[in-house]
Amino acid sequence: TSPACRETILAIKPYVPGKPIEEVQRELGIKDVIKLASNENPLGPSPDAVRAIQEAAERVYLYPDGNCYYLKNALAEKHGVSPENIIVGNGTDEIIKMLAEAYLNPGDEIVVADPTFSEYEFAALVMAGRAVKVPCRSFRHDLKAMAAAITSRTRLVFICNPNNPTGTIVGQMMLDNFLKEIPPSVLVVLDEAYADYVTAEHYPDSLAYVRYGRPNVIVLRTFSKIYGLAGLRVGYGVAVPEIIKNLNRVREPFNVNLVAQAAAFAALKDEAHYRKSREINIEGKQYLYEQFAAMGLTYVPTETNFIFVDVGQDSRGVFQELLKRGVIVRTGDIFGYDTYLRVTIGTPRQNERFIKALREVL
């Protein structure tokens, strides 16, 4: 690492994740705590995945398959691509980091929306790169401005689709037009962590770009959201083999653990759990929309399992008051929206409890 890199790293502000349930129980002495802060699946994992985890437990004295053979083949079949098109990571987070490692030299740039998922900038900073942040328009990616922000130093463009924390999407036509403007030397990363929750028909079939061999697109997906396996850390990327080869150069040999591979494989096959998770999210979304409207609160219509809602006052105070009532959410200040909360859509009981607490606080 050059001195310049160490300087950049010292300037990085550590990421503060959503508070774990146990921490709130310990600190506030509350037993019954619900977490609606990290966009996890409120139904938990598929029972099939739990069984696979139990069976895999007996094999943990062995190293995992560094090539994720079975999981990659199952994913390839699901997406109509070949296993050579896939890289599996210790969460999508790890793949974002690998992208920065494989593609950035010190001083290189990435283009991201603002607000968006913070890991992109973090990964760039670790490589002494720089994030060029392009403000959203009406909470949506401003693709024209993002294309215009590309310079000779740009290596990666991150499109978070749907976007965290706004829940908005970039549609098929917009994305098609955007990609036409992007030079082949720039890799476009389509982070689709929340794709499984989307209901809008104009959501892009981005895997088709890979199927048609587009050389500068990678699609990221995760098992942390609808598949309910956030604690096991499994995410994957789909791209042409050349990109996958580049990422494999920087990948740790055993980056995805044995239990995680078995669980993800089983989760992928449990379509009933997937459907149920989607349905409960759609119902919860409608309930929260109605409640917010009844309370006179504005929110950004979402294509995800969370909602960005304006509580009309500094949301840090609201966050603390909700915490005292055993409800963990996220504040919008880290994204530059001081009066917003980002709340994960929970089970009907969790949503009711959140609304009851919110009514008490506001």
Ligand code: PMP
């Ligand atoms: N991308 C986005 C947009 C996310 O919101 C998250 C989770 N917070 C991730 C990636 C990371 O997911 P994973 O658990 O697979 O690392």
